[in-house]
Amino acid sequence: MNIGIVGLGLIGGSIGLDLRALGYQVFGVSRRNQTCQKAIALGAVDEASLELSLLSIADLIFICTPISIIIPTLEQLIPFISPSAILTDVGSVKKPIVEGVSQIWPNFVGGHPMAGKAESGIEVAQLGLFRDRPYVLTPTENTPLESVEKVEAIVSLLQSQVYFCNPYEHDRAVAWISHLPVMASASLISACMSETHPTVVKLAQELASSGFRDTSRVGGGNPELGRMMAQYNRLEVLRSLYSFREEINRFIEDIEQENWQIIEEKLSSTEQSRKLFLQE
Amino acid sequence: MNIGIVGLGLIGGSIGLDLRALGYQVFGVSRRNQTCQKAIALGAVDEASLELSLLSIADLIFICTPISIIIPTLEQLIPFISPSAILTDVGSVKKPIVEGVSQIWPNFVGGHPMAGKAESGIEVAQLGLFRDRPYVLTPTENTPLESVEKVEAIVSLLQSQVYFCNPYEHDRAVAWISHLPVMASASLISACMSETHPTVVKLAQELASSGFRDTSRVGGGNPELGRMMAQYNRLEVLRSLYSFREEINRFIEDIEQENWQIIEEKLSSTEQSRKLFLQE
Numbered sequence: 004m005n006i007g008i009v010g011l012g013l014i015g016g017s018i019g020l021d022l023r024a025l026g027y028q029v030f031g032v033s034r035r036n037q038t039c040q041k042a043i044a045l046g047a048v049d050e051a052s053l054e055l056s057l058l059s060i061a062d063l064i065f066i067c068t069p070i071s072i073i074i075p076t077l078e079q080l081i082p083f084i085s086p087s088a089i090l091t092d093v094g095s096v097k098k099p100i101v102e103g104v105s106q107i108w109p110n111f112v113g114g115h116p117m118a119g120k121a122e123s124g125i126e127v128a129q130l131g132l133f134r135d136r137p138y139v140l141t142p143t144e145n146t147p148l149e150s151v152e153k154v155e156a157i158v159s160l161l162q163s164q165v166y167f168c169n170p171y172e173h174d175r176a177v178a179w180i181s182h183l184p185v186m187a188s189a190s191l192i193s194a195c196m197s198e199t200h201p202t203v204v205k206l207a208q209e210l211a212s213s214g215f216r217d218t219s220r221v222g223g224g225n226p227e228l229g230r231m232m233a234q235y236n237r238l239e240v241l242r243s244l245y246s247f248r249e250e251i252n253r254f255i256e257d258i259e260q261e262n263w264q265i266i267e268e269k270l271s272s273t274e275q276s277r278k279l280f281l282q283e
Numbered sequence: 284m285n286i287g288i289v290g291l292g293l294i295g296g297s298i299g300l301d302l303r304a305l306g307y308q309v310f311g312v313s314r315r316n317q318t319c320q321k322a323i324a325l326g327a328v329d330e331a332s333l334e335l336s337l338l339s340i341a342d343l344i345f346i347c348t349p350i351s352i353i354i355p356t357l358e359q360l361i362p363f364i365s366p367s368a369i370l371t372d373v374g375s376v377k378k379p380i381v382e383g384v385s386q387i388w389p390n391f392v393g394g395h396p397m398a399g400k401a402e403s404g405i406e407v408a409q410l411g412l413f414r415d416r417p418y419v420l421t422p423t424e425n426t427p428l429e430s431v432e433k434v435e436a437i438v439s440l441l442q443s444q445v446y447f448c449n450p451y452e453h454d455r456a457v458a459w460i461s462h463l464p465v466m467a468s469a470s471l472i473s474a475c476m477s478e479t480h481p482t483v484v485k486l487a488q489e490l491a492s493s494g495f496r497d498t499s500r501v502g503g504g505n506p507e508l509g510r511m512m513a514q515y516n517r518l519e520v521l522r523s524l525y526s527f528r529e530e531i532n533r534f535i536e537d538i539e540q541e542n543w544q545i546i547e548e549k550l551s552s553t554e555q556s557r558k559l560f561l562q563e
Contacts, residue, residue: 117490117492136492137489137490137492139490166486166489166490168482168486172480172482172483172486173486175478175480175483176483176486176487176490177487177490179474179475179478179483179487180475180487180490180491180492180494180495181490181492181494181495183471183474183475184471184494184495184498184499185494185550186531186534187467187470187471187498187531188498189534189549189550189553190467190527190530190531190534191463191464191467191527191530192553192556192557193530193533193549193552193553193556194459194463194523194526194527194529194530195459195460195463195556195560196553196556197526197529197530198455198459200452200455202448202452203452203455203456203459206446206448206452206453206456207456207457207459207460207560208559208560208562209417209446210397210417210419210446210456210457210460210461211460211560211561212397212416212417212460212461214460214461214464214465214500214501215460215461215464215560215561216560216561217497217498217500217501218464218467218468218497218498218500218501219464219553219557219560220494220497220498221494221497221498222550222553222557223553223554223556223557223558224550224554225550225554226547226548226549226550226551226554227547229546229547229550230543230546230547230550233537233538233543233546234541234543234546237538237541240538241535241538241539243474244531244534244535244538245535246474246477247470247471247474247531248528248531248532248535249474249477250470250471250473250474250477251466251467251470251524251527251528251531252528253473254466254469254470254524255521255524255525255528257513258513258517258520258521258524259521261514261517263510263513263514266509266510266513266514267506267507267509267510268506269469269473269506270465270469270502270504270506270509270510271506272473272476273469273472273473273476273499273502273503273506274503274504274505274506276472276473276475276476276503277472277499277502277503278503279488280475280487280488280491280495280496280499281491281495281496282488
């Protein structure tokens with residue numbers, strides 16, 4: 004089975020490194036010649052090109068572009084690929100992608116490998132990036148079962164933990180645990196920047212430590228990615244933000260009314276609840 | 284100079300370990316006999332007792348109890364100590380402590396070592412806990428200068444980075460970078476727990492990863508400590524929460540109105556701003 008990859012960044016490059024190490028022939032397409040050269044030099048692909056026609060011999064193609072150009076890329080790709088080619092993507096929102104693609108290439112399995120790094124680009128691609136990490140597949144009732152099985156088999160070779168759900172469930176779940184944290188964390192940074200007392204500003208910057216560092220991390224991350232979350236997962240992100248705002252309002256009310264016991268109980272409850280998300 | 288420590292937990296115990304290693308005689312008081320025995324066994328104190336009278340020979344006394352009992356502890360301590368004894372505390376809120384204590388023992392220097400661990404108790408006390416960490420001192424215009432200098436000298440021996448400010452500035456700064464993160468982070472966990480769709484709940488718990496882990500960490504921490512922040516730093520925590528709520532409302536509005544460019548600019552700005560707090 005020949006593997007195609009469109010978009011040779013951290014994710015695309017890392018998929019290539021793993022699958023080549025497993026003996027697959029990997030063909031990569033990038034918009035930049037420099038990236039093609041790097042991908043070859045790093046061993047992430049066997050061949051690379053600026054031209055999508057390179058992927059005419061691919062049996063399974065990973066679309067690893069930014070989410071905003073997944074569908075346009077796929078439309079450009081279709082004239083060149085084999086009628087039996089299976090397509091999959093790695094976008095972090097699934098419903099709009101799966102709905103859009105199903106119109107034009109039914110042999111498509113939506114995917115979302117939940118692995119990453121602070122840095123991006125082919126330079127930081129690495130073997131084993133997906134090992135022990137979740138890899139969500141979101142087939143629909145119209146997705147050919149055989150294609151789902153083939154994608155599952157390949158993704159399992161990356162040593163990922165494979166999860167199946169429908170695109171809506173995926174988008175709703177990641178709104179809570181991935182997209183809402185970005186918006187909450189960014190709002191924390193913005194709020195801190197609203198302080199105007201010069202001594203307090205300086206002191207806050209000097210004293211900020213692990214609590215601030217961790218809570219603000221994802222809000223200080225890739226702005227384009229954050230915008231895509233909001234844009235492509237708009238309804239679910241809004242739903243999670245409304246709920247978050249209610250919680251903030253409840254906190255404010257309890258502090259205004261000096262309900263200290265209630266606050267301690269709430270914090271005991273969040274201490275316990277957090278463990279549900281972080282079984283290891 | 285003899286050192287006294289009331290409250291032999293992580294902070295009190297670690298101060299004792301460092302100062303004994305530097306050759307000081309350290310005397311510790313705890314409410315529990317078991318803790319006294321452990322403190323001696325671990326080398327955190329030379330002598331330990333349930334009785335505050337042990338500290339009659341101390342020249343400088345660290346009050347390392349939970350913030351809610353700093354002032355009651357100090358009131359009980361006063362009958363036993365030398366008239367020239369210097370008192371200092373390690374509470375994470377300074378204005379109510381400094382105001383309360385100044386009435387009853389003017390020879391007091393408010394302090395806040397900004398070091399900690401996930402665990403608490405004498406068992407996890409460690410040498411060098413304060414090394415390269417901020418240690419804030421909050422003398423007022425009525426604090427004897429000589430006492431401030433003595434406390435500064437001792438705290439410098441812990442290899443802390445010593446900062447001076449007034450109690451109000453301290454409380455306002457830590458509200459932003461330490462207390463608000465706790466309330467925002469706890470609200471994130473509560474919001475996630477409001478999801479009722481069973482498949483989504485299960486999926487969110489399975490997929491939660493480093494983004495959720497980091498953003499939720501301080502909201503899943505010690506509930507008593509979180510309550511104390513809210514209770515003792517009420518006005519500043521409220522101020523920071525009002526500002527945070529405004530930022531959340533702005534995010535919601537921008538997503539509702541599909542102001543994607545504004546959202547990306549906001550996230551670029553938080554990406555830059557975060558660096559101001561984390562110079563290393």
